[in-house]
Amino acid sequence: MYVCSCFGITEKQVKEHADAGACTPRQIASASKAGTDCGSCVRKIQSLLGRGGCPRRELLDQGLPALTAGAGSPDEAPLLEEAA
Numbered sequence: 494m495y496v497c498s499c500f501g502i503t504e505k506q507v508k509e510h511a512d513a514g515a516c517t518p519r520q521i522a523s524a525s526k527a528g529t530d531c532g533s534c535v536r537k538i539q540s541l542l543g544r545g546g547c548p549r550r551e552l553l554d555q556g557l558p559a560l561t562a563g564a565g566s567p568d569e570a571p572l573l574e575e576a577a
């Protein structure tokens with residue numbers, strides 16, 4: 494199943510990048526370009542990454558805004574704003 498239709502990136506590919514160490518949508522974007530065109534897949538990528546054991550996932554599970562809770566990396570914010 495495609496996660497990013499702009500670049501034809503599948504859920505499996507995102508997971509492979511995550512396994513290889515990509516922990517944020519921005520790192521996935523650097524590795525695969527997913528999320529760098531229309532941006533509509535960024536949140537989907539983020540939720541896929543959330544299952545991979547990144548510390549930030551705990552905040553998301555609690556329903557807290559991870560990016561404003563002080564645990565997120567600031568360089569990720571612009572990418573998410575584009576998607577909103």
Ligand code: FES
Binds near residue numbers: 500
């Ligand atoms: S669907 Fe991923 S950038 Fe458009």
